Amino acid sequence: MTTLVVCIDRGGTFPPDTSLPVAGYDAVEALVTEVGLADPEDSRVNTMLEGLRVTNDLEADGDDAIVTVVGDRGDGVSADRSVARQVDELVEVHDPDSAVVVVDSAEDERLVPIIESRLRVDAVDRVVVRQARDIESTYYLLKQFLADEELRKTVLVPLGIALIALPLLLLVTSPTFAVGAIAAAVGAFLIYKGLGIDEYLSRLPGEIQAALYSGRVSLVTYVVAAGLALVGVFVGALGVRSTGDQSAFIHAMRFAFDGVPWFTAAALAAATGRLIDELMQRDSIRSAYVNLPFGTIAVGLVVRGFSEYFLERAGAIGQFQIGPATIGPVLIEAVTLERGPRLAVFILGGILVSLIGVRFAAYFSQSSVQDEFVD
Incomplete structure (x- = not known):
């Protein structure tokens, strides 16, 4: 298999005695030495050296590679036609099966279709000088960006909508509100994409369908948990x-004080459903699922205790009283429990429930309590 390695240089300045096209490893090596000695900063040096390297790699793989240099000192249509004639000459002389094109700029890459119309092009090797990588590769980055449909949807579409919406908002409202609304919309979209919410929503119908077909109890408990959480938000807002x-x-403390019982119930419902699914699907159950309901209750007790403490200190709620109560002939007077001891009761209750959860988890997983604390 014969492969033609074509180094393109359109509009370059070659030595006066150079006859294009240049073909053959030794001829190209002599040309790159001559051009490099005349101007070491010339980017064509990198192009021809890359062509020699590609030739060595192809020959190492067992191909018959021929490195060539085509180009013209002029520009425009005449230069393109000159390159076309040179490619025709190389194809006629060497009869290659395919070509590998080496370019160093967007201007040279425009000539790739000329070679493709005459010969199958297997690869296009773009040489970017490392010292000027950011400048030289800008065109390629923009080209790849515009060719990526997902990137266009993610960046260009929101930007276009924002630019269209901005003048419309400026006609009906103040500049401050218009800019703020646009910034908030763009920020929400970036969060939506950055957190992968779109991917989760696309998978959600399939997961719900799989859960329905598999008979998972957690699907029902999740719906119950969502309802309880909404009730908690409503009660907290009131x-x-x-x-x-x-x-x-x-x-914030009042919202937590009123809403945390409902939020705790919601989390407990979701955790219980997940625990039941684990019991139905596995022979052994992981200790984390057993401990989760107890941990939920413990956190709820602690949050309730602290929020009540702060509210009572601020005078937003009254003191907690027990009674009065009558048991037969016995009359029990009202007892006021001070906020400090009551907070301690909530904290100790949370710790106690958490320890009970650890003990249950150790029992179900057949491990020791010490192991559960280490895990």
Whole structure:
């Protein structure tokens, strides 16, 4: 198999005694030495050296490679026709089966179709000088970017929509609001793509279908958890609304105080469904799934205790009282539990529930409690 390694140089300045095309390893090596001695910074030196390297690689693979240099000192149509005649001459003399084209600029790459119309081109080798890589490769990067459909959709489409929407918004609102709205929309889109939400949403119907066909209990419990979480958000918002004119911290504590029981119930429902699925699908169950419901309850107790403590300190809620109660002839008076001891009860309760979860996990996984703490 004969391969023609074609180094293209359109519009270059060759030595006066150079007769194009130049063919053969020794002839090209002599030409690159002559051109390099005359101007070591000439990019054609890199092109011809790359052609010699490609020739060596092809011959090492067992191909019959012939390195050549084609080009013209002029530019425009006359230079392109000169290159075409040189390629015709090389094809007639060497009768190659294919070609490998070596270029060093976008201008030279425009001549690749001329070679393709006469000979099969197996590869195009683009030589980029390392010292000027950012400048020389800009064209290729832009070309690859425009050829990638996914990148165009991700970058060009949002940018185009933003540029169209900006003047329309400026006609109906203030510049500050228009710029802020555009920036928020672009930021939301970048987060949407960056977190892979689009990929997750594309997989979601298939996962739901697989869950329905496989009879997973977690699918139902996830729906229940979502409903409980929405109730928690609604109850928390009502609590914030009833708090009145308070600081943002107090509002956040009131939201947590009212919503955390519902959020805990939602997390407990989801964790329980996942645990049931593991019990149905596996002979042995991992300790993490057993410990998760207990951990959820423990976190809920601690968050509830701290939020109640801060709200009581700020006067947003009253003191906690037990009673009064009547048991037969016995009358039990109301007992007020101070906020400090009550917070300690919540913290200790959370720790106790967490330890119980660790013990249950150790029992189901047939390991020791020490091993669970190490894991």
